[in-house]
Each structure stands twice: as C-alpha cells, then as structure tokens.
Amino acid sequence: MIGLRYVYAVCRPFDLPxxxxxxxxxxxxxxxxxxxxxVAVVSTVPEADFSEEALKAHLEDLDWLSATARAHQGxxxxxxxxxxxxxxxxxxxxxxxxxxxxxxxxxxxxFRGVLDRLAGRVEWGVKVxxxxxPAESAAPAPAAAKPASGRDYLRRRRESSHAHxxxxxxxxxxxxxxxxxxCRHAEDCRLHAPQNSALSAAPGxxxxxxxxxxxxxxxxxxxxxxxxxxxEAPGIRVELxxxxxxxxxxxxxx
Amino acid sequence: MTTASRFPPEPYGQGSGANLADIxxxxxxxxxxxxxxxxINLLDIELLTIKLRLIVASVDKAKEMGIDWWETDxxxxxRARRDELARENAELRERLARLEELxxxxxxxxxxxxx
Numbered sequence: 001m002i003g004l005r006y007v008y009a010v011c012r013p014f015d016l017p018x019x020x021x022x023x024x025x026x027x028x029x030x031x032x033x034x035x036x037x038x039v040a041v042v043s044t045v046p047e048a049d050f051s052e053e054a055l056k057a058h059l060e061d062l063d064w065l066s067a068t069a070r071a072h073q074g075x076x077x078x079x080x081x082x083x084x085x086x087x088x089x090x091x092x093x094x095x096x097x098x099x100x101x102x103x104x105x106x107x108x109x110x111f112r113g114v115l116d117r118l119a120g121r122v123e124w125g126v127k128v129x130x131x132x133x134p135a136e137s138a139a140p141a142p143a144a145a146k147p148a149s150g151r152d153y154l155r156r157r158r159e160s161s162h163a164h165x166x167x168x169x170x171x172x173x174x175x176x177x178x179x180x181x182x183c184r185h186a187e188d189c190r191l192h193a194p195q196n197s198a199l200s201a202a203p204g205x206x207x208x209x210x211x212x213x214x215x216x217x218x219x220x221x222x223x224x225x226x227x228x229x230x231x232e233a234p235g236i237r238v239e240l241x242x243x244x245x246x247x248x249x250x251x252x253x254x
Numbered sequence: 255m256t257t258a259s260r261f262p263p264e265p266y267g268q269g270s271g272a273n274l275a276d277i278x279x280x281x282x283x284x285x286x287x288x289x290x291x292x293x294i295n296l297l298d299i300e301l302l303t304i305k306l307r308l309i310v311a312s313v314d315k316a317k318e319m320g321i322d323w324w325e326t327d328x329x330x331x332x333r334a335r336r337d338e339l340a341r342e343n344a345e346l347r348e349r350l351a352r353l354e355e356l357x358x359x360x361x362x363x364x365x366x367x368x369x
Contacts, residue, residue, distance in 0.1 A: 004291075004292065007288070007290070010286070050292055051292065052292055052293060052294070055292065055294055056294070059294075059302055060302075065278070066274050066277075066278070069274075069277050069278050069281045069282070070277060072281050073277050073280070073281055076281075086286055087280075087281070087284075087285040087286065088285050088286045088287075088288055089281065089282070089284075089285040089286065089287050089288070090281040090282050090285070091290075091292075091294055092288050092290045093290045093291060093292040094290050094291045094292075095291045099290070099291050103288060103290075107288065114286070125272075125276060150354050151351060151354055151355070151358075154347060154350060154351050154354070157347065158344075158347055161340075161343065165340055192279060192283075193279075195275040195276075195279070196275065199273075199274055199275040199278070200273045200274070200275035200276070201273055201274075202273060202275075241272045241276050244272075244280065247280040247281070247284040247285050248280070248284045250284065250285055250286045251284075251286075
C-alpha cells in the first residue's frame with residue numbers, strides 16, 4: 001500500500017500517554033511527530049483513498065465521510081483528554097513526514113499563539129430546539145370541529161399559524177437570552193448555522209446552535225448552568241455536547 | 255468515541271450527546287486550515303458543508319429553491335426570511351378572505367353572472 005500522512009492535530013509535547021487501543025482513520029494507530037517543540041499527530045492513510053481524485057469522490061459519499069469524520073474526531077477526542085490539541089480540518093494530507101516538518105516550520109508562530117490562547121480550554125456545544133407539537137402531526141381537526149365555511153377555515157388557519165409564529169418568537173427570545181447568559185460564563189462564543197434535522201436526527205427545529213470556550217476548571221459550573229435552564233421554558237429543549245477540542249475557536253478572535 | 259476521563263470534568267461522553275451533524279460541522283467547517291500536499295478545494299468543502307446542512311441533491315437546486323440563508327449571518331437572515339414569508343402569507347390570506355366575502359354577498363354579484 002502506498003501511504004500518505006494524515007495530520008489530525010498540532011499540540012505542545014505532552015506527558016500523558018494516549019490510549020493504547022486508539023486508532024485513527026482506516027484503523028491505523030496515530031503517531032507523534034515531534035518538530036521545533038511542537039507535535040503533529042499523524043497516521044498513514046492509503047493513497048487510493050486520499051489522492052485528489054479519490055478524495056473528491058469520497059467526500060460525496062456520506063457513509064465514507066461520516067466514518068472518516070468520526071475517526072478524525074475520535075483521535076482529537078483522545079488528545080483532548082491528555083492535552084489541548086489544535087484540531088486541523090478534515091483531510092489534511094502530506095506525502096511524507098518532511099512535508100509536515102516544513103509545514104510546522106512555516107506555521108509555528110501561529111500554532112504557538114493559538115495553542116497559548118486555547119491552553120486548558122474546552123468547547124461546549126449548546127443547542128436549543130423548538131419541540132415538535134404532537135397536535136401538528138395528528139389529524140388536522142376532528143369531524144365535529146369541521147369548519148363551517150371557507151372563512152371559518154381561513155380564520156382557524158390564521159389562528160394556528162399565528163400561534164406557531166408566537167412559539168417561534170418565544171423560542172428565539174429564549175435562545176437569544178440563553179446565548180447571552182452563556183457568553184457571559186464563557187471566554188468566547190460562536191453562533192453556528194442551525195442544524196438540519198435530517199442529518200442530526202434530532203426532533204424539533206433547531207433555533208440556537210452555539211459554541212462556548214470555557215476553561216476546564218470552570219466547565220462544571222458551565223454544565224450546571226446549562227442544566228438549570230433545561231426546565232425554564234415549556235416546549236423548548238436544550239441540548240449540551242462536549243467537551244470538544246476548541247474546534248470553533250482556532251481562527252481569528254472576533 | 256472515547257469516554258476516557260483523565261482530565262475532569264467529562265460529564266458527557268461525546269458518543270452519547272454528539273450527533274453526526276455536530277461532528278461534521280466541526281471537522282469539516284471548523285479547525286485549522288492548512289494546505290497539505292493533497293489539495294482539496296476549500297470551496298468544495300464549503301459547498302459540501304452546505305449540502306450536508308440542507309440535505310439537498312445539489313447546491314444549485316438549493317439556490318433555485320431560494321434557500322440561501324447560509325450566505326449571510328444565519329442568526330439574522332433566517333429570521334428575516336421567515337418574517338418575510340410570514341408577512342407574505344398573511345397578505346395572501348387576507349386577500350383570499352376579501353375575495354371570499356365578495357363571493358358570499360349576493361348583492362354584489364357581477365352582472366356577467368346574472369342569467
């Protein structure tokens with residue numbers, strides 16, 4: 001097999017060992033490449049899968065993409081338990097280790113800057129959903145309540161749509177205030193685009209999709225804060241994910 | 255997904271809380287961008303991310319459908335679009351109701367319909 005070198009993350013050297021059973025993409029164990037006081041976490045991937053052409057085709061294949069994304073995230077996740085990794089975007093691939101060393105030399109100042117900024121921090125994801133209404137999926141109206149006229153029908157439609165709009169507004173107001181509250185308890189925060197329910201398989205409509213950068217030492221407090229909000233608003237669901245590596249905060253500060 | 259917890263606190267294993275959308279939006283859309291030896295067009299990745307968000311056959315199709323909220327601030331423009339639709343809906347409903355009223359008042363039938 002002709003191999004390419006896949007880079008998952010860049011970190012500072014760390015003392016704790018990685019899990020012994022840890023595997024990356026394609027089942028290959030990740031290795032550490034030390035250079036200029038930084039560490040690139042790499043594994044070998046088949047060129048047949050990661051050449052330009054192959055990759056382009058693979059990225060259109062949701063099964064391949066999700067397996068690869070999960071393997072990538074698995075390595076980042078393991079790193080997060082022993083250090084603060086700087087996660088690279090999916091499919092950062094080099095021909096050999098010398099290419100990686102050259103890349104480190106070119107970017108080392110950036111890497112150090114961001115690693116310093118993120119050291120000891122994790123990312124928490126918080127999403128707010130407007131719960132689906134059971135009534136909406138049930139039959140439109142029982143026979144007894146059949147609209148007497150077209151106008152009656154329209155009036156009811158207007159009322160029901162009005163009620164839905166109101167729920168949206170309530171959910172958005174809740175999401176907005178929650179986001180502001182969480183931002184005050186985080187060092188930094190980002191808003192992501194709402195998630196498509198077909199991909200997330202989460203019921204309801206995603207109203208808020210936020211990411212929050214929190215020092216490890218204050219994570220417990222942050223998690224409790226989110227937990228407390230879970231019962232605050234009826235018909236609204238709050239979901240917490242994490243701790244993630246600080247994916248959403250590797251770029252420029254806003 | 256790991257649930258190792260050498261660094262507390264780890265109250266939520268990502269295997270339980272995170273869904274595929276959570277993972278994809280991070281590994282595809284976030285993280286440090288480095289030009290490796292294998293060039294993948296970042297625009298391709300961007301389009302891919304959009305496609306995954308929408309689960310539509312193609313981005314062009316999405317644009318045809320008028321779904322373009324990702325091009326600006328999602329927090330603002332999705333609401334803007336929704337408001338716009340709601341307004342348009344209300345307007346259409348009102349017009350329908352007005353037309354119906356006309357229809358229901360016999361005195362206002364147009365001469366054309368008289369025998």
